[in-house]
Amino acid sequence: MGGGEHGILADRVDLAGRDGFVGRHAQRHEFHRALGGAADTPRIFLVHGMAGIGKSALLRQFADDARGSGRNVIEVDGRDVGGSVSAFARRVTPVRQGGPVLLMVDGFEHCRGLETWLREAYLPGLPGDALVVLSGRHRPQPRWTVDPGWLGLVRRVPLGPLRPVESAALLAGRGVPAGRTAAVLGFAAGHPLALALAAESAREDAPADGDWVPGPYAVRSLLDDLLGRPASPAHEYGLRVCGLVRHVTVDLLRAGLDAATATVVFDWLGALTGVTPALAGLLLPAVLRHALRADGWWRDPDAYQHLRSQLWSRLLDRAGTAPGEIVPELLQLIRAVEPLEEEPMLVERPYTADRRAAVLRLARAELVPHQATFALLTT
Structure with missing residues (x-):
């Protein structure tokens, strides 16, 4: 030395x-x-x-x-x-x-x-x-x-994400309050840089016992490192879509882009490191989806909700022809009501024919129209 x-x-x-x-x-x-x-x-x-x-x-x-x-x-x-x-x-x-x-x-x-x-x-x-x-x-x-x-x-x-126990060890070593560990783990999804940036935010933001969400600095720093700045508003739109759904398709991008531009943006998204092509479309890493969602919510909550509604309508139009592919995406949009809400208060039970009447009754009485329509389609 x-x-x-x-x-x-x-x-x-x-x-x-x-x-x-x-x-x-x-x-x-x-x-x-x-x-x-x-x-x-x-x-x-x-x-x-x-x-x-x-x-x-x-x-x-x-x-x-x-x-x-x-x-x-x-x-x-x-x-x-x-x-x-x-x-x-x-x-x-x-x-x-x-x-x-x-x-x-x-x-x-x-x-x-x-x-x-x-x-x-x-x-x-x-x-x-x-x-x-x-x-x-x-x-x-x-x-x-x-x-x-x-x-x-x-x-x-x-190299993929760290396991939860490894991520928790990293956060403990950086002094993250125990009450915020679960929220940081959920946001970072095992990504080491995201864990480090979120740990700094969770450690320093007060009060330590309150609900934690990643601050704009941590989110922007992470996105700059992972993606850089989008080349155009069309590329920016494509990234916003990525933050709200699990699988991105050309059809979903056409909700806000013309056909030719949607194809160009889709190809660009597919070339990003960490993006996996799957049968249902392009799958982005969880940490990238979380960061894009948090950034979109922070920048313009009204535009965030407008895009969410736009994508909901686009998916709903296809729900009758491909329910196996569309239903998981609709559930993802329900979870995206809040920027980091991954697990909403949903109770999953086996569906049987005798439950149909109760489900439809509940949908018509309690849910907002687009969620009621979803319940009708899936029963």
């Missing part, structure tokens, strides 16, 4: 980061086995996941573990090399200068243009005991795992 008796500030930052790390036990276990030379372990780890999911934190753990095992660690920031082969080559010169090595490239999304060159030209020339970690936001090219020559040497490592 440099800087005399007390070291330097960077040492304290690194130590705090290591002490605050939670989760990723399976990924670290497999990496430990690779460090130990186990025959059935990969030599190349392709780590990928959405922004803020903890890729860089995991790589710091990998680097500490590798140094502890006696390996030289070469770290490359993808932002520094871009798509330049020569810039990359200059940064990795020490790889062949003796001793087992770990080569790590973080921010690989910034140098994706080098992916084919790395696989076909550079990596095959590394020493046989070398370990390589490439980490970025995008899923790696399929050739890594379908080419039989690479199949046993490469492991794709997708």
Whole structure:
């Protein structure tokens, strides 16, 4: 440790980061086995996941573990090399200068243009005991795992949300009041950056025993990191729709956009990291839906409710032809009455024919018109 008796500030930052790390036990276990030379372990780890999911934190753990095992660690920031082969080559010169090595490239999304060159030209020339970690936001090219020559040497490592117990440990380590833990866990949905930002808000906002909702600063900071700023009002509209439904389709986007623009926005949404294409449409990560919903409610509550009604009408028009797909989306809109209301006060019971009359009576007497119509359609 440099800087005399007390070291330097960077040492304290690194130590705090290591002490605050939670989760990723399976990924670290497999990496430990690779460090130990186990025959059935990969030599190349392709780590990928959405922004803020903890890729860089995991790589710091990998680097500490590798140094502890006696390996030289070469770290490359993808932002520094871009798509330049020569810039990359200059940064990795020490790889062949003796001793087992770990080569790590973080921010690989910034140098994706080098992916084919790395696989076909550079990596095959590394020493046989070398370990390589490439980490970025995008899923790696399929050739890594379908080419039989690479199949046993490469492991794709997708990073998803932390488990609830891990998320709770992170919040406890950051001093979040116990009375607010459940609300923060619900909002962040296991996303490490969201947990950190929400923890700061939950710890500092008063009163600590009151209901907690994420403040505008935390939500905006999170969205800026995950998405950046939308390119146009149409893209902004697409994101607002994402905050209110589970699955986004071109048809839903056409509720407020013309057909051509809806298709362009749909394709753009589908290219965002963390978005999963499913049979019912595009599925956004829960943390992104929660943040978009909270931001929309804060910015303009009237516009938020107008869009919610607009989407309700659009879905209701299709409920008779595809109830299996539409009913879950209608339930999601009912839950979206409040910006963070994920579990409304609904009691689920098996439906039997003798309950039909009671359900219809209740719908007509107690529910607002659009909810009554929903009850009629689903009985």
